Amino acid sequence: MNLLYDEQLDGELPAVDREALIDDLKQALPELEVLHKREDLQPYECDGLSAYRTLPMLVVLPETLEQVQTLMKICNQRKVPVVARGAGTGLSGGALPLEKGVLLVMARFNRILEVNPEGRFARVQPGVRNLAISEAAAPHKLYYAPDPSSQIACSIGGNVAENAGGVHCLKYGLTVHNVMKVEIITVEGERMTLGADSLDAPGFDLLALFMGSEGMLGIVVEVTVKLLPAPQVAKVLMASFDDVGKAGQAVGDIISAGIIPGGLEMMDNLAIRAAEDFIHAGYPVDAEAILLCELDGVEADVHAECDRVKAVLEKSGATEISLAKDDEERKRFWAGRKNAFPAVGRISPDYYCMDGTIPRRELPGVLQGIADLSKEYGLRVANVFHAGDGNMHPLILFDANQEGELERAEALGGKILELCVAVGGSITGEHGVGREKINQMCSQFNDDELETFHAVKAAFDPDRLLNPGKNIPTLHRCAEFGAMHIHNGELPFPELERF
Amino acid sequence: MSATQEKPQRPGERAVTATEQALVEQVRAALASQTPLKIQGGNTKAFMGRPIEGQLLDTREHRGLVSYDPTELVVTVRTGTPLVELLAALDEQGQTLPCEPPVFDGQATVGGMLGSGLAGPRRPWVGSIRDFVLGTKVITGQGRLLRFGGEVMKNVAGYDLSRLMAGSFGLLGVVTEVSMKVLPKPVASAHLDLQIPAEKALQKLAEWGQQPLPITGACYSDNSLKLRLEGGEGSVSSAADRMGGERLDASFWTQLNERQLPFFADERPLWRLSLPTNTPLVDLPGTSLLDWGGCQRWLKSDAPAEEIQKLATSLGGHASCQTPGVTATPLQPLPPLLARYHQQLKAQLDPKGIFNSGRTYPGL
Numbered sequence: 034m035n036l037l038y039d040e041q042l043d044g045e046l047p048a049v050d051r052e053a054l055i056d057d058l059k060q061a062l063p064e065l066e067v068l069h070k071r072e073d074l075q076p077y078e079c080d081g082l083s084a085y086r087t088l089p090m091l092v093v094l095p096e097t098l099e100q101v102q103t104l105m106k107i108c109n110q111r112k113v114p115v116v117a118r119g120a121g122t123g124l125s126g127g128a129l130p131l132e133k134g135v136l137l138v139m140a141r142f143n144r145i146l147e148v149n150p151e152g153r154f155a156r157v158q159p160g161v162r163n164l165a166i167s168e169a170a171a172p173h174k175l176y177y178a179p180d181p182s183s184q185i186a187c188s189i190g191g192n193v194a195e196n197a198g199g200v201h202c203l204k205y206g207l208t209v210h211n212v213m214k215v216e217i218i219t220v221e222g223e224r225m226t227l228g229a230d231s232l233d234a235p236g237f238d239l240l241a242l243f244m245g246s247e248g249m250l251g252i253v254v255e256v257t258v259k260l261l262p263a264p265q266v267a268k269v270l271m272a273s274f275d276d277v278g279k280a281g282q283a284v285g286d287i288i289s290a291g292i293i294p295g296g297l298e299m300m301d302n303l304a305i306r307a308a309e310d311f312i313h314a315g316y317p318v319d320a321e322a323i324l325l326c327e328l329d330g331v332e333a334d335v336h337a338e339c340d341r342v343k344a345v346l347e348k349s350g351a352t353e354i355s356l357a358k359d360d361e362e363r364k365r366f367w368a369g370r371k372n373a374f375p376a377v378g379r380i381s382p383d384y385y386c387m388d389g390t391i392p393r394r395e396l397p398g399v400l401q402g403i404a405d406l407s408k409e410y411g412l413r414v415a416n417v418f419h420a421g422d423g424n425m426h427p428l429i430l431f432d433a434n435q436e437g438e439l440e441r442a443e444a445l446g447g448k449i450l451e452l453c454v455a456v457g458g459s460i461t462g463e464h465g466v467g468r469e470k471i472n473q474m475c476s477q478f479n480d481d482e483l484e485t486f487h488a489v490k491a492a493f494d495p496d497r498l499l500n501p502g503k504n505i506p507t508l509h510r511c512a513e514f515g516a517m518h519i520h521n522g523e524l525p526f527p528e529l530e531r532f
Numbered sequence: 533m534s535a536t537q538e539k540p541q542r543p544g545e546r547a548v549t550a551t552e553q554a555l556v557e558q559v560r561a562a563l564a565s566q567t568p569l570k571i572q573g574g575n576t577k578a579f580m581g582r583p584i585e586g587q588l589l590d591t592r593e594h595r596g597l598v599s600y601d602p603t604e605l606v607v608t609v610r611t612g613t614p615l616v617e618l619l620a621a622l623d624e625q626g627q628t629l630p631c632e633p634p635v636f637d638g639q640a641t642v643g644g645m646l647g648s649g650l651a652g653p654r655r656p657w658v659g660s661i662r663d664f665v666l667g668t669k670v671i672t673g674q675g676r677l678l679r680f681g682g683e684v685m686k687n688v689a690g691y692d693l694s695r696l697m698a699g700s701f702g703l704l705g706v707v708t709e710v711s712m713k714v715l716p717k718p719v720a721s722a723h724l725d726l727q728i729p730a731e732k733a734l735q736k737l738a739e740w741g742q743q744p745l746p747i748t749g750a751c752y753s754d755n756s757l758k759l760r761l762e763g764g765e766g767s768v769s770s771a772a773d774r775m776g777g778e779r780l781d782a783s784f785w786t787q788l789n790e791r792q793l794p795f796f797a798d799e800r801p802l803w804r805l806s807l808p809t810n811t812p813l814v815d816l817p818g819t820s821l822l823d824w825g826g827c828q829r830w831l832k833s834d835a836p837a838e839e840i841q842k843l844a845t846s847l848g849g850h851a852s853c854q855t856p857g858v859t860a861t862p863l864q865p866l867p868p869l870l871a872r873y874h875q876q877l878k879a880q881l882d883p884k885g886i887f888n889s890g891r892t893y894p895g896l
């Protein structure tokens with residue numbers, strides 16, 4: 034099934050008089066930069082999921098809140114869909130434009146408005162890059178905890194919209210745990226505050242509801258994040274295993290021992306070799322799997338924990354355990370992991386990144402399942418993941434120029450997600466549903482649950498103008514998807530158009 | 533309706549129990565007859581929000597742990613379960629719910645904890661009730677039993693309805709099950725009592741807050757700062773040495789959390805001010821006690837509601853009255869636009885308005 038917006042499956046979009054809209058915008062917002070020529074629009078036709086592209090009707094690049102408000106008012110009046118975009122690093126097509134919609138680029142809202150060390154918070158505009166917050170807080174020995182691997186590029190607004198995670202989330206939480214307040218512009222162009230400067234706000238927890246809502250409930254225009262004191266020390270242990278199952282088991286063993294590491298990441302042989310080749314992190318290229326276990330905190334505790342983790346790893350059958358000898362080496366160990374996606378990108382013309390989550394105990398079985406599927410579909414899969422919280426990132430290697438490979442990669446990806454759901458997991462841990470996993474939503478949720486999601490959407494955006502078609506499939510789409518599943522028994526469906 | 537499960541069961545989905553089915557049926561009957569429901573567990577949170585009339589929906593028959601795997605750090609529990617029962621099961625495995633919900637004479641239920649979002653002294657350092665919520669099973673305004681979120685640490689599929697349920701006072705549906713993240717109990721702890729003036733205490737807390745110290749409790753009462761340190765042996769003992777003061781009995785935190793300190797016995801209405809981190813010491817119209825490192829200030833006061841709520845607003849926070857019958861809006865009124873979105877959300881999820889309507893605000 035084609036993943037681009039399909040009005041027959043995803044709902045009719047209002048017809049828009051493009052020229053009249055441009056005129057309106059010029060009149061009301063003479064200062065606003067509006068892109069409408071084909072060549073200017075092209076750079077915005079996709080996000081990090083570059084296999085799917087749509088040329089937006091218009092791109093707008095506002096710089097002030099008032100511009101966003103007026104824009105939303107005009108679009109609401111004219112019933113024009115609006116897709117928000119941050120840095121465009123999303124991997125699920127969340128910021129994929131619409132032919133009949135405006136793409137609202139928030140990148141120019143890139144100012145850090147306040148860093149308050151005593152209050153331990155930072156107030157920033159949504160286009161500020163994730164890493165820039167920690168950099169601004171660093172002189173105060175504070176930092177912003179969630180650290181997606183894309184942190185040098187992705188925006189905090191995008192992080193809020195996806196509830197982004199990172200390698201330190203098991204201990205320090207996701208975006209939802211580290212944001213105190215957001216200012217939003219509603220679909221009607223009004224400004225509203227969710228959350229508070231205090232630790233709670235009266236009323237429903239709409240802040241929590243907005244986290245991960247993929248730009249479908251409102252436009253985020255300001256974010257107040259919690260800052261944490263930087264840990265005194267951080268140590269990284271790297272353990273090698275001759276078997277991925279054993280490495281998976283070791284993850285559970287560490288947690289059973291009552292230890293919550295700052296980070297607990299796993300990579301399999303293919304990923305290790307790719308990363309080593311790219312970053313020269315010092316990874317053991319002949320290991321079947323490695324675990325990176327970061328322990329952070331106060332010196333005395335970290336020492337004690339390192340010893341305990343070492344003992345656990347030895348018992349779990351690690352063939353080699355090394356402690357990063359200094360901060361340089363520690364950073365190198367992490368650089369290998371954080372660059373695993375681009376590293377895999379170097380060994381294959383294309384790769385497709387999955388984002389399923391599973392209960393940790395299922396890790397060995399799911400890894401075996403993925404290996405079996407990989408054989409069945411004849412495509413290599415590199416496994417990189419946030420093992421501590423059961424968030425897997427199987428990277429499916431393929432070559433889009435080879436007839437049928439993309440379809441096979443997609444079908445294999447779908448199977449992996451179904452496997453995750455089957456063991457009690459989820460189709461997405463941090464990358465979001467976007468357009469990419471819109472069909473798989475039909476396997477994770479039933480019609481009534483999806484209808485409830487649509488009801489939530491209707492409370493904030495009754496005309497479906499904010500990022501329509503993302504995140505929650507229509508029941509019609511699910512019916513079609515279900516029929517396809519039952520009718521053909523199994524994907525792939527070479528006869529079906531996918532792009 | 534007799535069918536226990538109308539939808540085909542999905543992988544990992546558990547059968548509906550008889551007690552759960554009874555709740556579903558009561559909701560369906562209430563929907564059919566447009567009867568407002570008053571959802572209640574141990575009724576230990578009656579002092580929060582507004583009193584309401586309605587047919588009683590008692591959750592307490594629906595109790596027990598559904599699943600608990602300590603290595604997963606996840607527990608799934610029925611909402612009628614007494615909190616003490618849940619905490620005891622976690623304790624057996626050396627784990628706990630770090631957000632420290634009060635148990636109120638053992639009567640508080642898991643559902644009440646979730647609905648009220650009431651957390652204990654550890655809240656500023658470890659997170660709120662909602663921060664530990666992973667998934668829920670909910671009876672909706674259509675009388676359907678649905679699942680949101682799950683039993684995994686990370687899940688961004690669909691809107692986060694589970695965390696939305698925390699602190700919603702049952703206005704958006706009847707939660708029958710909740711899955712929560714749990715954590716190992718800290719290895720070491722220390723409890724200190726520092727006889728210093730309040731200004732000095734706040735100044736110290738601001739300073740310490742910027743350092744990686746294992747503070748998990750900070751309360752100023754009776755002219756002294758009470759501190760709790762929890763973490764590894766090394767960090768706790770070095771921080772305790774550094775901070776000095778006298779030893780404090782660990783039971784102080786329970787008394788604070790369960791509201792058994794003499795402060796709470798004062799006859800005047802009890803107010804809770806929720807304020808930004810690092811709010812200076814301000815004159816409050818009555819007797820006060822500072823918890824959460826100063827972010828939560830308890831006030832015993834006869835001052836008018838408007839005055840206290842205005843004061844809290846001027847400090848960047850909000851105030852709620854936790855003595856019933858003092859004011860018609862014990863929870864601080866919402867700005868009009870935000871109130872409208874609350875109405876719209878309630879109307880979408882509970883179109884017949886049968887779930888605890890009026891419990892938080894008149895007309896909601």
Ligand SMILES: Cc1cc2nc3c(=O)[nH]c(=O)nc-3n(C[C@H](O)[C@H](O)[C@H](O)COP(=O)(O)OP(=O)(O)OC[C@H]3O[C@@H](n4cnc5c(N)ncnc54)[C@H](O)[C@@H]3O)c2cc1C
Nearest residue numbers: 119120121122123127181182188190191194197198248253
């Ligand atoms: C190499 C690589 C590694 C990655 N690693 C991780 C990782 O470790 N963890 C992780 O969680 N993610 C990761 N990602 C995914 C991605 O970086 C995150 O999803 C990120 O949060 C997206 O931010 P963005 O600014 O690029 O958002 P975009 O891609 O521009 O948009 C993402 C979504 O947010 C919405 N949106 C953006 N801005 C706003 C706003 N101001 N208001 C309302 N809605 C808005 C968009 O409509 C869209 O739905 C990775 C991506 C890449 C390419």
